Amino acid sequence: MSDAVIEEEVKTNPQGDVITSAPVLETKSKKGAEAQHVVDPETLFFHAPREKTFITGSEAAKEAIRRSNVDIAISYPITPQSETMQQVGYLYAEGYVKDYYRGEEEYGVMSAIAGASRSGVRCLTATAGPGLMRGLEVIASWPGGRLPCVLLVMCRVVNAPLAIQPDNVELSYLLNTGCIVLHAENQQDFFDFPMVAFMVGEKPEVTLPVAVAVDGFFVTHARGWVHLPSADIKLPPRNCYHEAVPMMDNENPPIRIARDAPIQKSNFISYQMHASWQQEIWAAVERSRKWLIRWLGGLIEVVNPGAKIMLVASGAAVSQSREAVRQAQEQGLDVGLIKVKSLRPFPGRELVAALDHAEHIIVPEFNYVGWLAKEVKSVISRTERVMDGPRVFGGMSMPTELIMEKIMSSNGRLPNTHSA
């Protein structure tokens, strides 16, 4: 009778996930970050053996943060980002992140990140759509403060009528802040890019914040194949004294080191200071190129180079474009694809070279304004080759039929000038 097993009541949330209290920490054996050892970044990026897993984009980001030697992570909930930062909260509870809290709202969170980065620690936050807009005043000041940190952006609708659905129009606002901006295509990218982001942003000649964007839900909440290196290795810690500016840690001579100079006086010294500072930010963005090329394997990836019709895409639109290229090739059409991995620095020269031969350029986008098409047009010649869209927004998916329609219409319009 007493042997009868009484099944404990298990509480679940509406999605059926088990609700548990905070994980109990093991105190005896080595745990969390203490059980990891530091490896050279390239060992982690390229050489460490990897295992294939099938996980969501949010879980992929969590695994990246586990291996990134993060000191402080500051969170604030917003769909579809919350999943990731609450997973980072578990990493804190497990000892992989040294400090973590839920901030008051995004303006406060981005400001606290600015404070934490000035103290010399490695810091992380993440947001989405309206949260990015709320924090943008601060985010736009990070580069001027030369504050390395990583911001994950899970793109979603920002405009009215408000919605939580995927749409990456928010990136058009982020592009001109002076932050480095990477755009992850899939779960694997969302594992690899954040680790690269920490290492690039903290390079002495760069010393800048890095945003890693991903399209919400399509990647964050869907599973994909991710090759993961072992969890017992991690990136080297931030070495703040090797960066471009002094830390606010009073380990420098105290006299006249106000880094955040108030230059609101109307005189030429103030104008010169602001101007040179901004020039230096964008020069630092340029200097990040060599590291991004090395660690991302180029700022672009080209599929079927030399095709007459070229698709150019970033983020989840790349995955849809890959499938469209496959379908087009089945039909005997000469179609290629350029995946843009880095939006800032923008791969201008690479695009000029890879698109030089193209007769038609199609830029599929998950937003109404077509910011990537504008970016492409800003660097190439013969911009009449760029066709609008297809563009979907407000949560719509992008069936490959939409891309195929564009390909077919461009193919129909192909002038007979392509004679050798």
Next chain:
Amino acid sequence: MSLATINVAPGFKEYLPREYQDLVDNSQFTRERKVSEMGSFKDLVEEHPMCAGCAMTLFIRTAIVGLPAPENTIIIGTAGCGRLVLSQAAIPFIYGNYGDTNAVASGLKRGLSIRFPDQPKDVVVMAGDGGLADIGFSAVMHGWFRKEHFTTVMLDNEVYGNTGGQESGMTQKGMVLKMAPTGKKFEKMDMIGLAKTAGVAYIARVVPTNPTRVAAVIRKAVLIARAVGPAYIQAYTSCNIEYAIPTPKVMDDAKEVEKARYGFTEYFTDEAKAYWEHIEAQRRQAKTSEDTTETAH
């Protein structure tokens, strides 16, 4: 940081500006200074561009004398008159975005605690009434509720002075100012009451009529923030320009306001009180043993 950081390598000192030599030889960095000694040692604040007779400037100068460890203090400010002085002090100063001070302070203090677990680094926010009670309100309140370990000093001139005299939440009801053309329609915000509600460990309200007291409450606030929890000082620092106070009458105004509605008040949580009594006892003991040693000589 140790004082070694400001010392100069042998042979180079004479080539440094006189003001730097003074900082090394005769300033608050070399030993604790009293307000009564001001003028006889090198101030950490100088050459500020503030208006003649500004009470805020007097407050900031004396407040800095009260810092218990200036060599390990970082000051955070926001837009407003105060930062014009603070950015020229020989103390690292962060000037971020509008109303971000207490959020920046939270991240900075936590980061410094990770990097220097055994070396207290004091973070002090010094910002105006607009910066803290209006645009920075959310970060101020949440920092207090989270029990962040830093000090917040409000330079309360009851007006947006730097932008040219607009009403703030800390302006008194009825005052006619820019953006309050028919007089302010609601009461001065009770930030002291809000600080109590939020569980702030040490709260003081001061007027710079008594400079020694200003330095004393700053010292108390910073030490309590370091060990116990958030500290808040609200200082009446009149704007003689926007309130048209004749320059020689600035201190008369301060005395009147102090008497009428801004009297010195101090509030400790039980934990802060116990901690402060402990500090005082230690100080007395140190003084006694010092005196004994001197007598023995």
